[in-house]
Amino acid sequence: MFRHLFRLIWNRKRTNVLLLSEIFFSFVVLFGVATIFIGFGRNYVLPRGFAHEQVWRLNINAGQGEKMPRAQLDDVLRQVRALPGVQELTLTSGNTPFRFITMNGEFEAGKNKIDNVDRYDADDRYAATMGLQLVEGRWFQPSDDASTRRPAIISRNMREKLFGDAPRVVGQIIRESAGPGTENKTEFQVVGVTENVRPHGDFDGEAPSMWMRLQPHDTTRWEGAAVMVRVAPGQGAELQQKIVHTIAGVTRKWSTQVYALEADRLDKLKITVAPLAALAVVGLFLIVNVALGLFGVLWYNINQRRAEIGLRRALGASGPGISAQFLGEMLVLTSLGVTLGLLLAAQFPLLDAFDVAPRVYMFGMLAATGLIFLLTALCAWQPSRLAARIQPAVALREE
Structure with a gap:
C-alpha cells in the first residue's frame, strides 16, 4: 500500500514538491509560534516566588x-x-x-x-x-x-x-x-x-x-x-x-508617590499581552491560509486526475478506496514535510538556542506536528469525498 502511494507521489513529483514545501514551511512557522506560546504558558503557571498582594511601592524623592x-x-x-x-x-x-x-x-x-x-x-x-x-x-x-x-x-x-x-x-x-x-x-x-x-x-x-x-x-x-x-x-x-x-x-x-504592586503588574501585563495578541492573530491567519492553500491544491489535483479516477473505478475500485487513496497520499506527503521540519526544529534544543528549556521545544514540535496533520486531514477529507463520487462513465466521457 505505502509502496504504491510513494510511487504515485513520485510520478507527480513536480506538483507534489510545491505541496511538500508548503507543508514544510508551514510546520516551521507553526513550530515557532507554538514554542513561544507554550513557553509563555509554562511561565504563567510557575510559582511567582513572592507575595505581591497587599504590597505598596513608595517613591520618596528629596x-x-x-x-x-x-x-x-x-x-x-x-x-x-x-x-x-x-x-x-x-x-x-x-x-x-x-x-x-x-x-x-x-x-x-x-x-x-x-x-x-x-x-x-x-x-x-x-x-x-x-x-x-x-x-x-x-x-x-x-x-x-x-x-x-x-x-x-x-x-x-x-x-x-x-x-x-x-x-x-x-x-x-x-x-x-x-x-x-x-x-x-x-x-x-x-x-x-x-x-x-x-x-x-x-x-x-x-x-x-x-x-x-x-x-x-x-x-x-x-x-x-x-x-x-x-x-x-x-x-x-x-x-x-x-x-x-x-x-x-x-x-x-520630600515628595512621595504611592503605587500598588498589583497596579504595576497589570500595567506590565497590558504591554506584554499586546504583542502576544498580535502573534496569535498572525498564527491564526497562517493556519487559515495553509488550510485554504491545501484545500485548493487538492481540489485542483482531483480535477486533473479525473481520468485516472474514472479508470480505477471502471476497473472495480470502490468509492471509499478512492477516498482512502487521496487521504493516504496527503498523509504521506505531510509525513515527509513534517519529517524535514522536525530535523530542522530538533537543532534548537540540541544547540540550546534562545535559552529555552528543551521540554518547551519538544512540546512545540508535538503541537506543530499535530496541527499540521489535523489541517491536512481536514483539507483532504472533502476533496477525497468528491473523488469518491466520480462515476467512471462521466470521467471517461470527458476525456
Whole structure:
C-alpha cells in the first residue's frame, strides 16, 4: 500500500514538491509560534516566588538639589511602620517587581559564571515584606553588621548555576565579574538561598536573582528611596494619605508617590499581552491560509486526475478506496514535510538556542506536528469525498 502511494507521489513529483514545501514551511512557522506560546504558558503557571498582594511601592524623592541623610530616612520609615494598617516595611533598590527598571550583574564562584543576574539592595525586613521563601540558610540579621564581606542571598537557580549539587553553599564566596583581568573584584558571602522568583511579569520566566544587604545607619546621603510596604487587607486611599502626610511632616522638601504592586503588574501585563495578541492573530491567519492553500491544491489535483479516477473505478475500485487513496497520499506527503521540519526544529534544543528549556521545544514540535496533520486531514477529507463520487462513465466521457 505505502509502496504504491510513494510511487504515485513520485510520478507527480513536480506538483507534489510545491505541496511538500508548503507543508514544510508551514510546520516551521507553526513550530515557532507554538514554542513561544507554550513557553509563555509554562511561565504563567510557575510559582511567582513572592507575595505581591497587599504590597505598596513608595517613591520618596528629596527636593531639587537636596539629598536625604540615611539617619533621617530611617526615622521617616520608623514613623511609617508605626501607622495602623502597616504590617511591614523594607528599604530596597529602585528595580522593584513589575517595573521597567532592571539592575543586572555577572557573578562567579570558582570556575563557574552566571550573567544577567537581577541584583537588588535589600535590608533585614525585605523577606518578611515580600514573602520570599528561604530554602537554605537565613535572611539578613543585625549580626551581619560585623561581616567582613557584604552578605548576600541568592535564588535557587543561581545556586545551581554557580555551585551545582554542592550540599551546602552558606558561607561560600561569590565575586562580581567586572571584566577579564580586573583585580580586587567585589566579594559577597552567601548567607541564604531562596526559591526562584519571577519579578518581571506574568509571562516571564524565573530570573536568577541576588539580594545584597543594605548596611543600616550608613553615612550615605540619598537622592531618592524605594520603599516596599505590606499593608493589612482592606487598606486603601486613607492609609496612602496618612503615609504621604507622615513623610511630609518630617520635611516638606520630600515628595512621595504611592503605587500598588498589583497596579504595576497589570500595567506590565497590558504591554506584554499586546504583542502576544498580535502573534496569535498572525498564527491564526497562517493556519487559515495553509488550510485554504491545501484545500485548493487538492481540489485542483482531483480535477486533473479525473481520468485516472474514472479508470480505477471502471476497473472495480470502490468509492471509499478512492477516498482512502487521496487521504493516504496527503498523509504521506505531510509525513515527509513534517519529517524535514522536525530535523530542522530538533537543532534548537540540541544547540540550546534562545535559552529555552528543551521540554518547551519538544512540546512545540508535538503541537506543530499535530496541527499540521489535523489541517491536512481536514483539507483532504472533502476533496477525497468528491473523488469518491466520480462515476467512471462521466470521467471517461470527458476525456
